Amino acid sequence: MIPPAFEYTCPTSVDEAVRALADAGDEAKVLAGGQSLLPLLRLRLAFPELVVDVGRIPELRGVREDGDTLVIGAMTTHHDVVHDPLVRRHAGLLAEATATVADPAVRHRGTLGGSLAHADPAGDLPAVVLALDAELVVAGPRGRRTVAAREFFVDYLQSALTPDELLVEVRIPKTDGWSFHYEKFHPVAQAWAIVGVAALVRRDDGHIAEARIGLTNMGATPLRATAAEAALDHYVEIGFAGFANIVDAVG
Ligand SMILES: Cc1cc2nc3c(=O)[nH]c(=O)nc-3n(C[C@H](O)[C@H](O)[C@H](O)COP(=O)(O)OP(=O)(O)OC[C@H]3O[C@@H](n4cnc5c(N)ncnc54)[C@H](O)[C@@H]3O)c2cc1C
Known part of the structure; x- marks a missing residue:
């Protein structure tokens, strides 16, 4: 066509x-x-x-540190996110999930900012930035503003961006020392998720001090599984079987 x-x-x-x-x-x-x-x-x-x-704007590409925050330019490709040492060290969940996006050809062209601005709930990365408590920096004719990931995904394929705004960068609080996993259910390799779960856990002295769970393709927008998070918070270390029981219990 x-x-x-x-x-x-x-x-x-x-x-x-x-x-x-x-x-x-x-x-x-x-x-x-x-x-x-x-x-x-x-x-x-x-x-x-x-x-x-916006492919020839150098400011929009690359990864840098800003104190406890990792800053990723909107035009950074999926390939570069997967292989970036700073992302792997400080936001491992994002690197792991991005490696499941499509195939190498799509990952060499597709960008983190494009995936978020597109706001497809079946995309893997919206649920991941939601679980990471990321912030999105947006430039428009009235200057720049910062939008929390929780407020960025408004409806199906609809973000908080207005037509005259550009997503510039994604700011992710570092999750050094956290355990994480992205589990994607897809019918064939290198395909879109039917559903996906992005999970992060911070442990403290044998307890789960904080748990965060983002859900892919389970609604019109990516979702946080707040009931499961609350059930896990402060739970004594239980191992994977116990985790599965809790997830069953809270539905
Ligand atoms: C065959 C195939 C398989 C795929 N499989 C998966 C998959 O398994 N998982 C997954 O998550 N994704 C998948 N994708 C989508 C892929 O991740 C895309 O890269 C992504 O959805 C869009 O990113 P892009 O950079 O190509 O954006 P574009 O296609 O260029 O733009 C997408 C939308 O976002 C807007 N936009 C882009 N950048 C900005 C910006 N900086 N500011 C404001 N608006 C902006 C554009 O105007 C457009 O509306 C797949 C794509 C294909 C073709």
């Missing part, structure tokens, strides 16, 4: 990109890795007048 005609611009700074979005009103779309947007254009499910390609 051939996409509808559109104007194309390729800014080299965040300010330039935001200006292009603001000038176009509701008629523009940001292009990141294109792994979700291009199929939508080809199927003629989206008709933007302008496509703003």
Whole structure:
């Protein structure tokens, strides 16, 4: 299928990109890795007048530390997230879950910011950033604002971004020393999740001091399993069989 005609611009700074979005009103779309947007254009499910390609803005790529926080540029590809030593050390859950996204070809093009802005509840990474208590930094014509992951995913394929805003970076509190796992149920290898669970546990002296659980594809948005988290908090170390019993008990 051939996409509808559109104007194309390729800014080299965040300010330039935001200006292009603001000038176009509701008629523009940001292009990141294109792994979700291009199929939508080809199927003629989206008709933007302008496509703003943010692939040449150096500020949007890479991973850095800011004290106890890991900062990941929105245009950092899934491949780079999986292999980044800082992500593996300080946000291992994100590296583990990102390695389950699609196949190597998609992971080389698709980006963390694109996956979050797309707000697909079947995507693996929205539930993961929710469980990690991440914050998302957004740039718009009125300046920058920070949105908690809990408030970012508004509805099915709908985020808190307005049409003139650009997701710039994702800020993740470091989870050094936490145990974590992303379990994805999918019918064939390298496919979308039917359901997925992102779990993190901080232990303290044989107890679970804090548990966080994000759920993939179990609602219109990614969800936190707050009842299961509350049941696990302060629970004495129980091993995996005990954990499974609790999850059964709280449904
Ligand atoms: C075959 C295939 C299999 C896949 N399997 C999986 C899977 O198993 N798990 C999974 O999680 N994902 C999967 N994906 C999706 C993949 O993760 C995409 O990379 C992701 O959904 C979109 O990222 P992108 O960078 O390609 O964004 P794009 O497609 O470029 O953009 C997606 C949307 O987000 C908006 N957007 C992008 N970046 C920004 C930004 N910085 N600020 C504001 N808006 C922005 C765009 O305007 C568009 O609406 C799959 C994709 C394909 C093609």
